[in-house]
Amino acid sequence: QKEVEQDPGPLSVPEGAIVSLNCTYSNSAFQYFMWYRQYSRKGPELLMYTYSSGNKEDGRFTAQVDKSSKYISLFIRDSQPSDSATYLCAMRRNTGFQKLVFGTGTRLLVSP
Amino acid sequence: EADIYQTPRYLVIGTGKKITLECSQTMGHDKMYWYQQDPGMELHLIHYSYGVNSTEKGDLSSESTVSRIRTEHFPLTLESARPSHTSQYLCASSGISSRGYTFGSGTRLTVV
Secondary structure, eight states, rough: OOOOEEEOOOEEEEEOOOOOEEEEEEETTTTEEEEEEEEESOOOEEEEEEEEEEEEETTTEEEEEETTTTEEEEEEEEOOGGGGGGEEEEEESSSSSSOOOOOOOEEEEOOO | OOOOOOOSSEEEEEEOOEEOOOOEEEOOOOOEEOOOOOOOOEEEEEEEETHHHTTEEEEOOOOOOOOOBBBTTOOOOEEEEEEGGEEEEEEEOOOOOOOOOOEEOOOEEEOO
């Protein structure tokens, strides 16, 4: 069983829609949770970063962490065609080597 | 603007050739990483380094080798390339105060 599960998509939505992207994980030791955005032929870039449970908002993006359910989400409001990319969740433990464990990524397509 | 640089961006090479993928960062990060990424698959850690003269193998078995003689430089070498090495290779770095990794744009390697 993979430590982090993520639906690969693709997820197709019209411009302006609210997008929900999700990951589940099995290791309860994970404390730091991240979302990366990866455009085609580019490296991933850090989009959101949260510690432990709770919500974090940054502009049109909201990250949620539910540690009791081992479930994290990324919401994108008023989605734009420029949001079309692959979104990868990543997480790591609080101690030891800062090794990130990644999901497979969800490909998002926002049509005008 | 990326502060971590990978060269070449694309490489097509014949079987049996020796290749070195370059990775340099200007952020003074102590930790550096090499990931392998195939379409629809999660990122797999193949090598990492805590600092100068420190290198470790990652989770995914790889026939490549790395070196860390200078803080800013973390090259990956394949002594004899094979078609099974065809993939995208991503270099990343992180520092003490980093929240996540900073990734380069990647090298897409094709071995024919």
